[in-house]
Amino acid sequence: MALIKCPECQSEVSDQAPTCPKCGFPFKKESSSPETVQRVVVDRVKNVELTSKKWKRMELQSALMFVGGVTLGYVGFALAMLIHPFNSMTVIAMAVGSILAIIGLIGLIRARFGAWWNHG
Numbered sequence: 001m002a003l004i005k006c007p008e009c010q011s012e013v014s015d016q017a018p019t020c021p022k023c024g025f026p027f028k029k030e031s032s033s034p035e036t037v038q039r040v041v042v043d044r045v046k047n048v049e050l051t052s053k054k055w056k057r058m059e060l061q062s063a064l065m066f067v068g069g070v071t072l073g074y075v076g077f078a079l080a081m082l083i084h085p086f087n088s089m090t091v092i093a094m095a096v097g098s099i100l101a102i103i104g105l106i107g108l109i110r111a112r113f114g115a116w117w118n119h120g
Contacts, residue, residue, distance in 0.1 A: 006023060008020060009023040009025070016086070055074070055118070058107060061107065062108040064104070065101075065103060066105050068104070069097045069102070069104055070097065072093055072097030075097070076090045076092070076094035076095075092097075105111070
């Protein structure tokens with residue numbers, strides 16, 4: 001039985017341990033050589049990076065949609081107050097702006113929940 005360093009917390013761990021007793025980092029069962037442990041860490045980091053980019057992109061798109069919808073709704077409302085309240089263009093601008101803002105807000109909530117769900 002040999003001691004290896006945990007890649008997560010750098011503590012000494014038995015090569016027979018399934019996880020690090022200090023931080024809970026999982027080790028592969030096949031081999032606990034430093035190369036295998038390093039490969040597990042690299043695979044884990046790649047998975048986190050790819051997932052993180054996906055949720056960040058979704059959050060950015062949703063935020064832009066929300067801001068654009070609020071802006072379009074405000075412009076429609078301002079035009080309605082200046083021109084005529086029942087002008088079809090202003091009503092359409094307010095409706096489309098409201099729909100975009102609601103979809104953007106739902107997307108933001110979904111992106112934050114997805115990032116939390118995948119990363120804790």
